[in-house]
Amino acid sequence: MIKCKQATQMLSEKLDRTLSAKEKINLAMHTAICTPCRQFGKQMETIRELSKSYTKAKKPDEK
Amino acid sequence: MSNANLSVEMDSSAAVNVFQDAVFIEELRTQMLKFAKLQVRDNQLAEAAVQEAMFSAYQNIDRFARQAAFKTWVFSILKNKIIDLLRKEKRHTAASQLEEGPNLSGEALIEHLFEENGHWQKDERPKKWDQPEHGVENEHFWRIFDACLDALPAKYGRLFMMREFLEMDTPEICHNEDVSVSSLNVTLYRARLRLRECLEDHWFQKEKS
Known part of the structure; x- marks a missing residue:
């Protein structure tokens, strides 16, 4: 059973590479029972979306 | 008006006015420069990339529409300039040479966040984030986002921005940064x-x- 430390790293690496089948299963089993890591996974995706809109959302001040 | 495009909502003379808004341009330039400097550690090269991006935006002003999209557009020009620079120079300062910087990073950060048994420290457990819709569009959020980016150790910030902002892929980053x-x-x-x-x-x- 993997711990939060490994799970969070996998949740980050998921954005950079394809996880192996074994990693996927381990991760799914972990996040099924771990709310903080589930949050963490969602937040990783939020951070990616935010970064994508970084240069887009910055509007000049509305006048 | 040439380059007529369905999305054009403003004619080019109005768009040129963007450049007359000194406050807006100065603010934009500062942001661009900060962005460029994180990627290209050589200040002069970073300055030059920003100048070129600005100039190229000015010259091609009729290609773009609304002021709200202006930043996106200029930044995308700048991004390409930086990627070109990085490819050409093949790392001015390789990330491997950068300091990790102050604040907790590396193992110390991991130790701070996780218990010895590999579980989250109680206080450090991620909390539920509110749906970002209500807030992230505003200036204040982006100022915090900027501050958080700035607070990253140089090496982290640089690699993170290459991945997430410049959207470079793993082989390319690894090649460039050694x-x-x-x-x-x-x-x-x-x-x-x-x-x-x-x-x-x-x-x-x-x-x-």
Whole structure:
């Protein structure tokens, strides 16, 4: 059973590479029972979306 | 008007006015420069890339429409300039040479966040973030986001921005920066850990109270 430390790293690496089948299963089993890591996974995706809109959302001040 | 495009909502003479708004342009330039300097450690090269991007935007002003999209557009020009620069120079300062910087990073950060048994420290467990819709569009959020990015150790910030902002892929980053794939993955993980914590502490939790 993997711990939060490994799970969070996998949740980050998921954005950079394809996880192996074994990693996927381990991760799914972990996040099924771990709310903080589930949050963490969602937040990783939020951070990616935010970064994508970084240069887009910055509007000049509305006048 | 040439280059007629369905999305054009403003004619080019109005668009040129963007350049007459000195405050807006200065602010934009500052942001661009900060962005460029994180990627290209040579200040003069970074300055030059920003100048060129601005100039190229000015010359091609009729290609773009609304002022709201102006930043996106200029930044996309700048991004391409930086990517070109990085490819050409093949790392001015390789990430491997950069300091990790002050604040908790690396193992110290991991130790701070996780118990010895590998579980989250109680206080450090990620909290639920409110739906970003209500807030992230505003200036204040982006100022915090910027501050959190700035607070990242230089190496983290640089690799993170290459991945997330310049959208470079792993082989290219590793080639340019002379880092191994596993080292890149670990650095990105740590950068995201730090950024996540910073955003939660300074925005998402504050919002709630």
